[in-house]
Amino acid sequence: MMLSEFHPPHRLLLGPGPSPVEDRVLRAMIAPVLGHLDPVFLSCMNDVQHLLRYVFETQNRVTFPVSGTGSAGMEAALVNLLEPDEDVIIGIHGFFGERMYEMATRLGARPIRVEAEWGRPLDERQIRAALERSRARIVCVVHAETSTGVWQPLEPIARLVAEREGILIVDAVTSLGGHPVGVDRLGIGVCYSGSQKALSCPPGLAPITFSEAALEKVRRRKTPVPSWYLDVSLIERYWGSERSYHHTAPINMNYALREALRIVAEEGLESRWQRHERNARALWAGLEAMGLQLFVPREYRLWTLTTIRVPEGADDARVRARLLDEFNIEIGGGLGPLRGKIWRVGLMGAGSTRRNVLLFLSALESALRREGIRCGSGIAAALDVYEA
Amino acid sequence: MMLSEFHPPHRLLLGPGPSPVEDRVLRAMIAPVLGHLDPVFLSCMNDVQHLLRYVFETQNRVTFPVSGTGSAGMEAALVNLLEPDEDVIIGIHGFFGERMYEMATRLGARPIRVEAEWGRPLDERQIRAALERSRARIVCVVHAETSTGVWQPLEPIARLVAEREGILIVDAVTSLGGHPVGVDRLGIGVCYSGSQKALSCPPGLAPITFSEAALEKVRRRKTPVPSWYLDVSLIERYWGSERSYHHTAPINMNYALREALRIVAEEGLESRWQRHERNARALWAGLEAMGLQLFVPREYRLWTLTTIRVPEGADDARVRARLLDEFNIEIGGGLGPLRGKIWRVGLMGAGSTRRNVLLFLSALESALRREGIRCGSGIAAALDVYEA
Incomplete structure (x- = not known):
């Protein structure tokens, strides 16, 4: 068996890591x-x-x-x-x-x-x-x-x-x-x-x-x-x-x-921390506006990784597969007892950008709609955070 | 301290590894x-x-x-x-x-x-x-x-x-x-x-x-x-x-x-082994023609790595530094009890080529001459192996 060259697709890595590399x-x-x-x-x-x-x-x-x-x-x-x-x-x-x-x-x-x-x-x-x-x-x-x-x-x-x-x-x-x-x-x-x-x-x-x-x-x-x-x-x-x-x-x-x-x-550490915080807050606002439940109380949430409860009526693996196949976006599923129960969305390093927040919110809205869940848009709420 | 980009030189890696990468x-x-x-x-x-x-x-x-x-x-x-x-x-x-x-x-x-x-x-x-x-x-x-x-x-x-x-x-x-x-x-x-x-x-x-x-x-x-x-x-x-x-x-x-x-x-494993053997034999012939002593009896020599006794009158570290600085060629020194006593020359993978054998023999001749050692050329003996 002779193997050809390997040409992986350009994924947007919004899972628990690895993160996007410049x-x-x-x-x-x-x-x-x-x-x-x-x-x-x-x-x-x-x-x-x-x-x-x-x-x-x-x-x-x-x-x-x-x-x-x-x-x-x-x-x-x-x-x-x-x-x-x-x-x-x-x-x-x-x-x-x-x-x-x-x-x-x-x-x-x-x-x-x-x-x-x-x-x-x-x-x-x-x-x-x-x-x-x-x-x-x-x-x-x-x-x-x-x-x-x-x-x-x-x-x-x-x-x-x-x-x-x-x-x-x-x-x-x-x-x-x-x-x-x-x-x-x-x-x-x-x-x-x-x-x-x-x-x-x-x-x-x-x-x-x-x-x-x-x-x-x-x-x-x-x-x-x-x-x-x-x-x-x-x-x-x-x-x-x-x-x-x-x-x-x-x-x-x-x-x-x-x-x-x-x-x-x-970038400087302080600016980098602030960037991670700001993008995470925009993501949270967007997700909450969509009616989704975040897994962790606000004061203990990571800026680098947000966890979302898989909503009633949505199929965990199917939603993630759709994000991957239709949008080239990787997010993570739950580990151990949280398998099938949460999604893990990373905004880490080069991945923590406004562009990625908005794209992910839109892509998730699309994927949930395909599950029969019409949850409304999170974009406005996210933009509010950026403009605050 | 802000660091600039890192631009390492192109070394020819003829040491004990890492080896040249295509x-x-x-x-x-x-x-x-x-x-x-x-x-x-x-x-x-x-x-x-x-x-x-x-x-x-x-x-x-x-x-x-x-x-x-x-x-x-x-x-x-x-x-x-x-x-x-x-x-x-x-x-x-x-x-x-x-x-x-x-x-x-x-x-x-x-x-x-x-x-x-x-x-x-x-x-x-x-x-x-x-x-x-x-x-x-x-x-x-x-x-x-x-x-x-x-x-x-x-x-x-x-x-x-x-x-x-x-x-x-x-x-x-x-x-x-x-x-x-x-x-x-x-x-x-x-x-x-x-x-x-x-x-x-x-x-x-x-x-x-x-x-x-x-x-x-x-x-x-x-x-x-x-x-x-x-x-x-x-x-x-x-x-x-x-x-x-x-x-x-x-x-x-x-x-x-x-x-x-x-x-x-x-390349195929068999061809690759043969290539390693042929280039090693040419190197050995060249080194021996230069009057250098190999450290290992012929029947137990690796094709991938040749060890040479540092000749009387040559300074181990100075010769290796000269190869590195003047020719961008890395070879290895001895480890442990062999420190200062042998050189380790690797012809591994992409590094095992006729070109590298001839270049190394010439560069070593030059470096030894700078040590006051006129050992003659190994090129003809190496070429004889290739033409046999």
Whole structure:
């Protein structure tokens, strides 16, 4: 079997990620391949680290992209920080909190569940209680639950962890670059993200940053880090001043990330957050004007990802297929218990534009009409937000 | 600090990898990004798996690219197959055998070292002895030792492992696509590689294949696989017919791999192996005519990677810097105990051409002359090989 060239269609990526990638990022990715120890590539690495510190809002020396996707970032955080039989508090209010729990279990730690209903944030009082009744020093929370669209306030939890001189691990996969994360301001111990969400880079890298306190905990481990590939003590010798070979970095993906981060820096973090907020608010207004129910209460909604209850009488999969086939628009369905119950609409990075909000509202109106649901237009309500 | 665009120079990559990448592979990489569950991307995944089975010479159902670089492939093999306190035989005749040993140790297995001098292959009689005196069922060997340039004959070891109904794990990072590997023919249990060697794709993916016997061992584990990210039982549900979400695949890297594999299929494996052999032999003849000493005896030399003893009177780092600065040619230095003692010259994938052999021989002659070493030309001897 001889295969022909691959020519994928131009999708508008309005799902939970990957997000739209600007042409200049793709062009940067096809610059000539360099060796991973080439001095010119080492300067590219320096640039990537410099820019990542900016988006993480940190001075952390050990800040770099893990050579894998977002879940590799999660695993890198846990595999370095957790030791067997160690108590660890895991906030679970969605699919990705469950994933952290699963990883911690596999690593032989003793994860303590602090749960909230899917679609609601964690209550810090429960975390306080868990801290008081356990020996846990580490607390893991998901800042932006990609499965539910919930934005988790970090400040109260960060304060609790700081009082106990603990270490806070934050999953910022769907928030970094779209919401303030504030690694240094909040004293976060380890924070990781993915390249393919609000940073608008293709998937394949997981930015991560470790505080000195987190590194100190790694250095005091009684057992070796079980993963050689993700051992931060080894990786930092390649990304740090030693530059000693660890593994071959994904060269071209790093070119792409450098360019994607340059775009973030040009726009400025504050402007970028505001853009994400404004477009999200317009989308919410439009959807609500259409009579649709949003899954998350307003004060806990992500700007990067909006979740909508599938309305009575609409077929989840058919609506998504129609958006894909007729409009080349990708949105996400629900995960786990939310399968068939919600849609996940991402306005991330380059995807967070007024144009996309209006197009999506129109396309959804069309798709729902084909389901026999005449819900009216959301355009005017969205425009009102922009003109306010 | 605002950073400008990044414009790396066009290096000729004749080191131990990454290898030169054809323009059509880079162009394929910048096709529009798709979602990881988009039906069009799922068809791309099918193509990649189909083509990987061809290059691995296997019918193995579970054949896919790990979302990480070659060392992630190594870790994926070991983390799935090894259990704590399990005896495992590891052949060590270079840096990458040592890496396997290190990974196995971290996983809590009991690795048994079977060693050979760096620059020589393993002796299968030692593996037989280790099998006889231990309870090990798993034997790990490096087919192409990237640190030494040694080609390890696999047949005798594969026979030993088969007699014992064991499982052979083969590191084919620097051989796949340049040498026959023959996964099914040899009954290899797990074989992994990297995208950036003889497959001539940018780094970032690690092709891997699991036999049914290997999967059966994974299914019978008493303990969970400690890595969630690399757990083959989870990954195969995404790459298999279930298509259930595991992690976001590096979409554009998969486009690139598909195109790189298409090039392999167009050339045909046999022709590709012959090309690698012919160019390597011409290089060897040229180097020997220059009076240089090759590090590995002829019968155990890799076609993909040639190792040269740094001649008396030459400064290792200065010669490599000169090749890089004056000729834009990258070659590798020695690793670990071979640091400063050998050069590693790769002729891999698109890099294995007559043009590159002649250019490299000339450039090396020039660089050595600047060191005060007049070694004569290797061109005539190389041409003799081509004209034989």
